[in-house]
Amino acid sequence: MREITAKQEIFLQGLMEGKSQRQAYIAAYPAAVDWQPSSVDSQASNLLKMPKVSTRYEELKAEARALGKVKREDILAEVSSLAFSDVDLSKAKPEDILKTKMKALDILIRMLGYDQPEITNDTQTAAIMARSAIIERAKAEANRANQ
DSSP states (O other), rough: OOOOOOOHHHHHHHHHOOHHHHHHHHHHGGGGSSSOOHHHHHHHHHHHHHHHHHHHHHHHHHHHHHHHHSOHHHHHHHHHHHOOOOOOGGSSSSSHHHHHHHHHHHHHHTTEEEEEEOSSHHHHHHHHHHHHHHHHHHHHHHHHHHH
16 A cells, blocks of 8 residues: 555644644645635545545554553543533533533544444443433433523
């Protein structure tokens, strides 16, 4: 497989630094700063789906984990705090709060592997119960925010 380009590497390094896909794409392809945000997002997503780019991204993440730069527990703690925090509704729009919490829950579900098929009936039942609890809590918070 051919190596990735310098711009593709810049994009991936940006992601590894914590930039969003949009920010990393603009850093790698400065002309994109004049594009519509949705166009930048689309191009960034397509770039990350390219086999050689996604393979390199997985390599970088593995290297970061090996070096201790990224700790799963720290990420889980941070995302959990976003997903389950109590928010002062007077300072933010309820729909923005719900959107942020749902995104955090989606990240948690993927990190914990709840989006993958389960192997046994017991673990499948536990995963379904966990998802249900997460969804019910999100619904309750959404209802509270809309009142």
